[in-house]
Amino acid sequence: MKKNEVLRMWKVYGGLIASYLLATYLCGWRQVLVYGLHDYFTSIPLPHLLTALAVTAYLLYLVSGVLVVYLIEKQDFAKKHKDLYITLFLMITLPPSAWALFVTAMWWG
Numbered sequence: 001m002k003k004n005e006v007l008r009m010w011k012v013y014g015g016l017i018a019s020y021l022l023a024t025y026l027c028g029w030r031q032v033l034v035y036g037l038h039d040y041f042t043s044i045p046l047p048h049l050l051t052a053l054a055v056t057a058y059l060l061y062l063v064s065g066v067l068v069v070y071l072i073e074k075q076d077f078a079k080k081h082k083d084l085y086i087t088l089f090l091m092i093t094l095p096p097s098a099w100a101l102f103v104t105a106m107w108w109g
Helices: 003-038 046-074 076-080 082-108
Strands: none
Touching: 003 046, 003 082, 046 076, 046 082, 076 082
């Protein structure tokens, strides 16, 4: 593997990990963030802020999914273990996403 290819793969893995962590953080701690953001954005209702953070988390999970597919197509190791990659993606993504959807639905009543 050439140096440029290795560097590109590290960037993809770094982006994947960063988007996973940020999306999972947003799904788990959105309520705390909403109360903190409401101090600065007082004109925006709390459920709207909560929904905006949920959409941001879902978009980050979507970016993660695209990066997982990219890794499966471009890297031999990921191709060999694509079932593991997809299973981990779903195990990491689905519980926080379901929780975020539940919390958002509860806030909207």
